[in-house]
Amino acid sequence: MIKELHFEIAEFQARLTAVKKEMATRGIKILVLSEPPNQNYLTGYNAYSFYTPQMVIVSLDHDEPIWVGRLMDRVSAAMTTYLADQNIRAYPETHVHSSVLSAYAFMADIVKEVGGEKACIGVEMGGYYYSARAHEDLTRALPLAKFVDADLLVGWVRLIKSPTEIAIMRQAGQLADVAMQRVINMVEAGVRECDIAAAIYHQQVSGRPEFGGDYPSCPPDLCIGERSIAPHAAWTDEPLPISSVVNLELSGCRHRYQVNLSRPIVVGKPSTAFQKLSEIVVEGLNAGLESVRPGRTCSEVFSAFSQALARHRIEKESRIGYPTGIAFPPASGERTASIRKGDETVLQPGMVFHMIPGLWLDNIGITISQSFAVTDRGFEPLTMTARKLFVK
Template sequence: MATTFSASSSAGSPFPRSEYERRHREVFEAMARASLDALLVTAHGHLRYLTGYDGLGGYFMPFPLVLAPGRKPTYVVREYEVNGVRVESCIDEIVAYVQQQDFAKVCADVLRNYGLENRRVGFELGCWNLAPADVIALQAQLPNMKVADATRVVPSVSVVKSELEIKAMRDAMAITDVAVRTFLAALRDGVTEVEVAAAIHGEVRIADGDDVRLFSLGFGERNKLPHAKPTCHPIRNNEPAMIEVGGIKRAYAAGLVRSAVLGRHPETESLYALAEETLEAALAAIKPGVTAGEVDAVGRKVIGRSGRPEVFRHRTGYQIGINWGERGNLSLEPGAPDLLLAGMTLHMPIILFSESGYLFGCSETVLVTESGAEILSRTPHTLYRA
């Protein structure tokens, strides 16, 4: 039912093995602070951060990375995916299961062999890719195991970037800037969203980007849709356009929101002016030692002074890097207690809602430095008028 593999080549990992070993050490330190005897990492972004493998084969069942002090990190995966995991990850110890119903027993056997059947084991309960049924099945196999919520353990480490990661973020932002410049240059009466999307993908390939993610691309009335996907809808004179896009380099994403108006559109232009003021105030508040909630409060204060509090319906920003975003990661939202530290990278999307339903705004991805926020993009966040 279970097969053990070893000697991963790690040839496909985007970073040297030493970088992953550093990450593992820091996660073990975070586990000790959380009084965990072991950790099961299941969120795709966290798996990629710790192994190099994107985790996408885990759509069928979780692919937990088992971390326990004194033991080599162990990946529990479907046998079907073993070769991909061996090539793309830095993990030497791989234990495989065959069928979905085998997962709980095989994973429980790993934990039992590591002497964890009566210990406190952390699970990423607040992340994607771990279902309640998975935890219940494991507990049925190990009834004396103590389940602890370890949602924030890996993010507490990954939020502060190494020099290698910062280089990847800068490279990703260079690709994002190519995408944004292509978007702006393509705007003309009658051009469609899919035509602009195709132009973006083409220019990103020429620029040697690994990939580009279009979170949103909408023209005119379709800017009333959150995360609008490109369609054959054209833009016309005196209509707005907005894009949220992120270039990808070595799995790291750098997001940007940019907006434009073809001609004039007073409703969204007014909304944009408020979004820009809010963004600039929040950026000015970023420095090591302030809390995520304090930065969020600065932005909300600008919105409050405008007399239009209903236009802001989400958080001010969030941790960005591997996999763009992950549920459970650091979030700049009301009351968030997390302290900002030098080396963090944050995406700050200020997208506001007009009274008639338009979404419009701007963003920056920034590196937190000892002197404040360093904007990574070279594309100004001023409103583009075509």
């Protein structure tokens, strides 16, 4: 059977060791992971199967994690993980979307098998894929266990990427660049918004001659015309007018690692105010980027950005950046650190952020962003599209 592993087994083992160390520090014996990015990080598992109950179980006393999912997807676990066959488990298809048979009760039996019947068990209470039903079924099946919230335990371990992860994210950045360039080339009056979206999806997947891309974790944000003041707008099937603003955020995804990119494109002549605002955003963005150094905090980077904007009497309250890496629907952000006031997370080499100091004012909006990796001396940009307003 073909194995689709993108990392050496030694790297997976190092990740597991780091997670187990944090588990031991918190007094957690069993960690039950529902989030697809965390499952992928520790095992390599990659299939669009997370709409049904699916878990990775980590035990301090077990050499490997145990993947548990529906029977139909067992073959994907065999293909995409490094796990031994006995650590790939599957519940019967009768448990899928059943109101009688619980897949989580099946998983609880495996937790008991690895010594978790009376153990302290960590679960991802804030995870997108850990439902109230999941928690109720697990706690009912394991009444003697102690359940604690271990949300983001793996997320904080994931925050620092390995050289191999950074190399993959460089490729993801190239995919984002070619998708953005395709849009810049095609945008003109009369082009339908939905055709722009279609071109983005095509380019994201077809990629470059050397390598293609994966599906992204979220759709592109096409904030056009009056919707340019909205951060996360969807497209319509309307044609672009003779004069219009297109605020676009898209991404490149390679082996599930995602890099985001945002640029404004103006059809026609931009107003003097919009041109000036784009220059202010770039000034603030560059100030934030130039402040990036190991040992500095996210809050200090935000301060550098804010000071640049303050010279123009503009203030931004929301965060201007978040970490990215492995991305599955519904989002690319890692939900750990944020580049904002008061976040004292210390920057370290290997961290990757999407810095997006978007300004959405009462009647005008603009987004120009930069994804970057923290290096020993500063930052490495992961996309090369010029940080500016594009005019067509």
